Amino acid sequence: MPHVVIAGAGIVGLSCAWYAQRNGWTVTLVDKDFEGDRASHGNAGGIAISECIPLSLAGLGLKPLKWLLDPVGPLSIRPSHLLNLLPWYLGLRKVSRPENFIQISKALADLNAYSLNAFEEMLKDIGLENEIHHKGALTVYEKESTFKAESRDWEIKRSHGVKFREVNTTELIQLEPNLSNKFEMGVMIEDWAHINDPLFIVQTLRKVIQQRGGEFIKGTVTSIAIDRPNQAGVVVDDLRTIYADKAVIATGAWSKNLASSIGDNVLIESERGYNTTLPQSAKLLNREVIFAERMFVATPLSIGLRIGGAAEFAGLNAAPNFKRSDALLSLGRNFIQNLDETNPKKWMGNRPTTADSLPVIGPSGRHKHVLYAFGHGHLGLTQSASTAQLLFSHLNNDSCPINPSPYLISRFG
Ligand SMILES: Cc1cc2nc3c(=O)[nH]c(=O)nc-3n(C[C@H](O)[C@H](O)[C@H](O)COP(=O)(O)OP(=O)(O)OC[C@H]3O[C@@H](n4cnc5c(N)ncnc54)[C@H](O)[C@@H]3O)c2cc1C
Structure with missing residues (x-):
């Protein structure tokens, strides 16, 4: 049986492991902290297949500056992180070019x-x-x-087959009776789905993979081994190397240093997001609601109503600023009626966000037995299983379900 070693057991690494097992591979998963509260454990739970608009500065004018000036606004950059962010920011600026914007939206929509x-x-x-x-x-x-100002984005979505319709205030109240009456209209995105609890899915995947013979090793992957021509490996805690037929790097926001350990360049940042979950308010909404102007979302998970958002660039090691979770809750208070705030749970997670909003999926440019599956930004839950399928079509030499080239790491040069 072919053997794959996978670094990172978030939703992306676990999906790759699940898919590999189904296709006859033996699997070893390495994670520094399997139970650690990562992005895959506490996200908003949306299967957001309509979201094909990349992060970009196009048309925003002075808005980002205004957001930055608000201490708990939707966007923040820690001053100590500014210089580190510069290459990523320069990459982000390129997304605004019309030809790039259209290509990226198509690649997101295809996936x-x-x-x-x-x-x-x-x-x-x-x-x-x-x-x-x-x-x-x-x-x-x-x-x-x-x-109306967002009409270009909605038209791009429509051109990619996203089904949506405008909703007036009467229907809004019927659909979501607990929303405040502060809204002039809504848009219903028909194909979006949401799950009960992201953590439960991660935990169940871990259990099933283990029951099917997967090996779990706790340790930090410190580099990638490419010293054998027909195998690749991951070096764990600088002590031992686990070789396999293929090595998959699925370490989310922590992937940059590993890729660069073998000379692959990538523009990826930790885009930290926050939320507050209210266990007693789970039934207040019927579906995920996106509050367009305030840039936050609320999802009725089975474990509570999760109110979240924010984009904070502070690097991987800065302590969380839970004032952001509080700020998101107070936004929720303004726009959702009857909130029961008993036992709120605050959370922060690191979105692995590339400068061009596309994930990195496919072989390394340096060694054909090393593969990457990271950088899913706001869509890692949504794209977890499709990433696994795309990745393993490279391994099995199957025909790819979509054109694989936009997702290759080589695009970063
Ligand atoms: C507030 C918020 C809301 C979100 N909402 C949604 C949503 O509604 N829908 C959606 O699709 N996506 C959403 N996302 C995005 C989604 O959660 C992420 O894209 C996804 O979880 C990334 O999964 P991952 O497996 O790549 O990374 P992670 O979940 O970060 O997992 C990476 C794993 O790698 C391990 N690791 C890292 N470095 C090493 C190392 N050197 N050695 C060993 N192990 C290592 C970590 O311990 C971790 O277990 C949201 C994210 C946030 C923060």
Whole structure:
């Protein structure tokens, strides 16, 4: 049996392990902290297949500056991190060029187009088919003019087959009776789904992979080994190397140093997001709601109503600033009625965000037996199982479900 060693057991690494096992591979997973509270454990739980608009500065004018000046606003950059962020920021600026913007949206849409099916296939196989809800998502607008200003993005989505429709205030109240009456309109995104609890899916995947013979090794991968022509390996705690037929690097926001240990360059940053989960308010909404102007979302998970958002660039090691979780909760208070705030749970996670909003999926430019699966930014849950399928089509020499080239690490030069 072929053997794959996978560094990182977040939702992406676990999905790769699950898919590899199904296709006859033996699997070794290495993680520095399997139980650690990473992005995959506490995200908003949205299967957001409509989201094909890359992060970009196009058309934002002075808005980012305004956000930066608000101490708990939707965007923040720690001054000590400014210089480190510069190469990523320069990469982000290139996204605004019309030709890049269109290509990236298409690549995101192509991957998203089969992400829901792939994800559901995985849920079904691990016995969690009832953990997903197909209720769409509602984007709500305090001002209709904001919706009009975003019309280019909505048209791009429509051109990629995303199904949505405008919703007036009467229907808004019918769909979500606990929303405040501060909205002039909404947009119903039909194909969006949400899950009950991201952590439960991660925990179940771990259990199933172990039951199917997967090996779990706790340790920090310190570099990648490429000293053998027909194998690749991961060096654990600088002490020992685990070789296999293939090595997959799925270490989320921590992947940059590992890739550069063998000479692969990537522009990736930890884009830290926050939330507060209210266990007693789970039933206040029927579906995920996206608050367009305030840039936060609320998802009715089975474990509570999760109110979250924010983009904080502070590097991988800075302590969390939970004032952001508080700020998100107070936004929720303004726009959702009847919140029960008993036992709130605050959380921060590191989104692995590339400068061009596309994940890195596929072989290293330096060694064909090293593969990458990281950099999914805001969409790692959504694209977890489809990433695994795309990655393993490289391994099995199967025809790829989509054109694989936009996701290769070689695009960073
Ligand atoms: C607030 C917030 C809301 C979000 N909402 C959504 C959503 O609604 N829908 C969606 O699709 N996505 C969402 N995301 C994004 C999604 O959570 C991430 O893209 C996804 O979890 C990334 O998964 P991952 O497996 O790549 O990384 P991670 O979950 O970060 O896992 C990486 C793993 O690698 C391990 N690791 C790292 N370095 C090493 C090393 N050197 N050696 C060994 N192990 C290592 C870590 O311990 C960790 O277990 C959200 C993210 C945030 C922060």
